[in-house]
Amino acid sequence: MEAIGGNGFWGTSKPYCSLCGWNVSLAKETERASLKQLPWALLLFASFFAFVGYLSKSGFALFPFLFLSVFVVVGAIASWRKLKLLEVSHPAAAYASTLPSVMAAKETLKKTPVNTHLYLSGLSKPRIVRFKPVARVITIAFPISWIFIVYFGFKIMRDEIAVSSPLATLRDLGPLLLFALIWSVIGITTIRSVRRDRKLLSEGELAIAIVTHQELSGGKRRQSKIRYEFKDVTGRLVRGGGTDESWELYEDMEVPVFYDAEDPGKNVALCAATCELRTD
Numbered sequence: 001m002e003a004i005g006g007n008g009f010w011g012t013s014k015p016y017c018s019l020c021g022w023n024v025s026l027a028k029e030t031e032r033a034s035l036k037q038l039p040w041a042l043l044l045f046a047s048f049f050a051f052v053g054y055l056s057k058s059g060f061a062l063f064p065f066l067f068l069s070v071f072v073v074v075g076a077i078a079s080w081r082k083l084k085l086l087e088v089s090h091p092a093a094a095y096a097s098t099l100p101s102v103m104a105a106k107e108t109l110k111k112t113p114v115n116t117h118l119y120l121s122g123l124s125k126p127r128i129v130r131f132k133p134v135a136r137v138i139t140i141a142f143p144i145s146w147i148f149i150v151y152f153g154f155k156i157m158r159d160e161i162a163v164s165s166p167l168a169t170l171r172d173l174g175p176l177l178l179f180a181l182i183w184s185v186i187g188i189t190t191i192r193s194v195r196r197d198r199k200l201l202s203e204g205e206l207a208i209a210i211v212t213h214q215e216l217s218g219g220k221r222r223q224s225k226i227r228y229e230f231k232d233v234t235g236r237l238v239r240g241g242g243t244d245e246s247w248e249l250y251e252d253m254e255v256p257v258f259y260d261a262e263d264p265g266k267n268v269a270l271c272a273a274t275c276e277l278r279t280d
Contacts, residue, residue: 031083038076042069117208120256120270120277126202128278135194135274142187149180190274197273200266204258205233209240209269211253224249228269230257238264242272 045068049061131139153176209230216222226249227241240257249255249271259267270277 028083031079034079035076035083038072041072045069045072116256117206120206123277129198129201129275130278131194131198131275132273135190138187138190139194142183142191145183145187146180149176149183152176153180194274196266197268197275200258200260200268201270201273201275201277204267205261207232207238207257207259208254209257211249211251211255212239214244214250226255226269226272228255228257230259230267232259232264233261236264238267240265240267240269242269244269244271246271 045065049065053060130136153173156173156176207230209228211226211228213227215225217225224244224247225241226244227239229237229239232238238259240259244255256270257267258270258273
């Protein structure tokens with residue numbers, strides 16, 4: 001069952017299946033939301049060029065405005081055409097008798113989460129966990145890098161104090177201190193996440209959650225953010241979220257989640273964890 005989709009006005013279209021109707025309604029909502037942004041984009045461009053023309057006393061720059069507007073309008077037309085295609089799609093009526101290939105794909109999709117759940121449930125506690133590559137590099141490099149930061153910081157201070165004022169010394173240390181601050185935030189945040197995720201994956205309870213929301217965030221390096229919900233061993237409904245590093249999850253799909261039995265709010269999806277389970 002192939003997910004048929006494409007890029008929308010802003011390149012954030014939802015994948016959908018025209019055969020079984022999966023995610024069609026959400027794909028429609030995304031395209032409608034994209035079209036609503038068209039007048040705002042044109043208004044933003046017009047305001048910008050009007051403001052520039054006012055400051056420069058050169059008048060409204062009509063050609064640059066029309067040039068940029070063409071790209072916005074073309075993107076909106078593509079999104080409008082896709083929305084019309086979705087509107088005339090009636091999976092239930094068009095396929096009264098489901099194709100055998102679609103039925104087989106559905107059965108495969110149903111069995112895969114079950115098999116995954118059974119496999120993960122069969123792992124005895126404490127489960128064997130290892131860091132993912134990025135987390136492993138940061139946890140090793142962070143303490144080592146601080147040795148160099150302290151060494152070079154001390155060396156700069158010693159050399160500068162001997163020949164200049166304390167203010168000049170602080171100015172020379174500025175770039176190093178800024179780097180140390182940013183690196184500390186990244187390192188400490190990652191290490192805290194690693195410690196939490198390792199404990200949850202190793203000793204936490206397992207549940208199968210349902211993805212309730214998925215969206216793309218970020219600029220050039222986009223991330224797939226998901227929200228999900230599951231029931232703990234007592235039947236309470238618990239919600240959580242994270243970054244889907246697999247880029248394979250969308251609404252109504254299942255995802256394994258590990259949580260703290262005493263505090264289910266502490267949970268992490270397997271696809272979003274900084275650690276992974278060892279299968280060897």
